[in-house]
Amino acid sequence: MDSGLDSTLKTRPCRVEIRTLALEDNYRFLRGLAGPDAECLAIVKADAYGHGLALCAPAAVRAGAHWLGVTSVEEGVAARAACLTAHLDARILIIGGVFPGQCSTVLEHSLTPVAWDGWHFDELETAARASGAAPQSVGIHLEIDTGMSRQGVALRNLPSLLARFGPESPLRVEAVMTHLYASDEAHGETTPAQLARLEEALAAIESQLPAGVPKPEFLSVGASAALLGGDGRTLRDLAGRHNLVPMLRLGLALYGLAPAFDPDFPAGHAPATLTSARASLQPVLEWKTRVVSVREIPADTEIGYNGTFVATEPMRLALIALGYADGIDRRLGNRFSLLVRGQRAPLVGRISMDQAVLDVTEIDGVGPGHDVVILGAQGGEVITAFDHAAASGTIPWEIFTRIASRVRRVEV
Numbered sequence: 001m002d003s004g005l006d007s008t009l010k011t012r013p014c015r016v017e018i019r020t021l022a023l024e025d026n027y028r029f030l031r032g033l034a035g036p037d038a039e040c041l042a043i044v045k046a047d048a049y050g051h052g053l054a055l056c057a058p059a060a061v062r063a064g065a066h067w068l069g070v071t072s073v074e075e076g077v078a079a080r081a082a083c084l085t086a087h088l089d090a091r092i093l094i095i096g097g098v099f100p101g102q103c104s105t106v107l108e109h110s111l112t113p114v115a116w117d118g119w120h121f122d123e124l125e126t127a128a129r130a131s132g133a134a135p136q137s138v139g140i141h142l143e144i145d146t147g148m149s150r151q152g153v154a155l156r157n158l159p160s161l162l163a164r165f166g167p168e169s170p171l172r173v174e175a176v177m178t179h180l181y182a183s184d185e186a187h188g189e190t191t192p193a194q195l196a197r198l199e200e201a202l203a204a205i206e207s208q209l210p211a212g213v214p215k216p217e218f219l220s221v222g223a224s225a226a227l228l229g230g231d232g233r234t235l236r237d238l239a240g241r242h243n244l245v246p247m248l249r250l251g252l253a254l255y256g257l258a259p260a261f262d263p264d265f266p267a268g269h270a271p272a273t274l275t276s277a278r279a280s281l282q283p284v285l286e287w288k289t290r291v292v293s294v295r296e297i298p299a300d301t302e303i304g305y306n307g308t309f310v311a312t313e314p315m316r317l318a319l320i321a322l323g324y325a326d327g328i329d330r331r332l333g334n335r336f337s338l339l340v341r342g343q344r345a346p347l348v349g350r351i352s353m354d355q356a357v358l359d360v361t362e363i364d365g366v367g368p369g370h371d372v373v374i375l376g377a378q379g380g381e382v383i384t385a386f387d388h389a390a391a392s393g394t395i396p397w398e399i400f401t402r403i404a405s406r407v408r409r410v411e412v
């Protein structure tokens, strides 16, 4: 038994190993791509895309991030605590906005909400006044709906919203924000149309924000695909024309994955940003478990629930501590392989809630305690989040975020 059922691992062995140094390197690399005048917000929502907020938020700040992005006020409070524990400071953006009754918590933990609906501003203003906040002391990021029809104020409703930000308001529009919903389409036509609408919004803000209040500071546009797909310069130019600092909001790339483009760039025509990102980004996460026990079965033996796999010849099977309750897609049973001893071992039979079975007939010497790689590298083999996504008909974001919370995140 090499790395065996060793005594240092006193828990069920299904775990996620996190290389925070890789995350730090990725952050610095992306900031280099974005250029010195841009602000790169590190997205750590959804438990840092399943990588563990407590490890990843401080790592991003250590690498130089001034801003972290989370979904909710609850995640913001957790991010603030993670920073304080590490004696680090950062601005924390609540991307999903506030819910009724949360605004005093927003102020108490110095969180910065994205806001777009009238009632957001009502609640924030009331809470800010109640806490004695000075005029313009509470920054909000005003989201504009430039075409996604998800969050954000519609252009036609912008004038009435802007009228609220008078000199006496405790609120200040610190950033103008929008979300590009098709920047992963090479040569797409959607992004220029969105940016044209954004430019209209910026003109309205410049002319209609009441006199005597500070102008916004940031233009917050673009996720990983916008930066890597080569829209960074366009966004910098747009921000520059309006005296704003460009802010990119980077998630997937921070965790070491360059998004796929669909349709893809023609061969040999990928932008330099994407080529260099593909060469430089390092995966931050590896998902592993161990072999629990090994058994030999004769031909005609059924494997797993409902006997969906029947051995046609004698086989050697490895039971592993991994089930769909850990976040592996149950549909991968009989359809995907994991790594043991540097080789691919097919998942045979249905995946159970807490266990699965690998065919290790062709792999010599597999025994209890051997490491199994679910996502990551072993020997010369690699399984990526893209591989999982292709096998289960989804995207890498979902693969990462559904790794269950009971799977321990350990720093390596």
Ligand SMILES: *Cc1c(COP(=O)(O)O)cnc(C)c1O
Binding pocket: 043, 045, 095, 179, 222, 223, 224, 225, 249, 250, 251, 252, 253, 259
């Ligand atoms: C999650 C999120 C991002 C990050 O997207 P990636 O594609 O993972 O870089 C950026 N902006 C908003 C508004 C988001 O919700």
